[in-house]
Amino acid sequence: MTAPTQARPIHVAVAHRDPYVAAGIASLLRSRADFVVQSGLSDLDSGGDAVDVLVTDHATGVHRATNVPPGRGGSGPRSFLVVTDQSTGWQIRRAVDAGVRGYLLHDCSVEELSDAVRCVAGGRRYLSCPVADQLLDNFSSAAPTAREFEVLHLMAQGLANKDIGRRLSIGEGTVKTHVKAILRKLQKPTRIAAIGEAFRRGLLLEASP
Structure with missing residues (x-):
């Protein structure tokens, strides 16, 4: 009998401006068997294994998502997941408009963090419930370009x-x-x-x- 083929692990890069938050996220994700985790941005665009998800802070996520070059290939991340304490509707909307596919707050659980990474790696969006509520409330206001x-x-x-x-x-x-x-x-x-x-x-x- 042929052994079942194992699913490819999800390659995650963690680069957060708060080093304590970055260390915590990386440690939590490494405890999950389906993630391969690297820390920092130094090798992100220069080679190595392709990165499925970049987990980062709000400013870095917006900046990198906004400046994704056309036809991006190589090891650059395919999707961005923001973990932040910035929870106003305008901040969330700016990130979503920039191309960030996942948005969590700092108090999320390890289960939600893991689910969000898997969801974003699969090409879907993930917004925590408080984030989704703020975003919906913000849609009544016109956002700056x-x-x-x-x-x-x-x-x-x-x-x-x-x-x-x-x-x-x-x-x-x-x-x-x-x-x-x-x-x-x-x-x-x-x-x-x-x-x-x-x-x-x-x-x-x-x-x-």
Whole structure:
């Protein structure tokens, strides 16, 4: 009798900005027989076994998902799973819009973490119940586009429209259009009020990767 063929293990990379969270996630996943776990990003795009899932923090997940090159191959991760304490609807929506396929909060159980990795590795989405509730609540609000997020970050740094245009290589008139859209979506009449609202909603909590 021919022995049954074993399923290919799921290759997981863990790269979280909080080293204690990263160590904990890696340890928990290594306790599961169907995962092969590597830590860090140093070898992620340079060769070796293909990575099915990158488990990471919000900022890294959004950055890498947004900047996935067309036709990606090699060892780059096929899917991204965020484990974070950032739980506002805007933060979640930004990650989902960027291409992050899984989103968990820090207090998730090891069973949910494992299930989420398997689900994301299989090409499906996984959002914890609190995350899904926040996301659904947020759908009633218009979300800033990726370019508007860039303008918003530069507004928060105190740059004028002309300087924002130079930084982003766009015209000053285009910047004004983006600023108007930001004010409308955040429902604030001034730049200062909009920046304050962005911080309140969690849009400007994190530094760029």
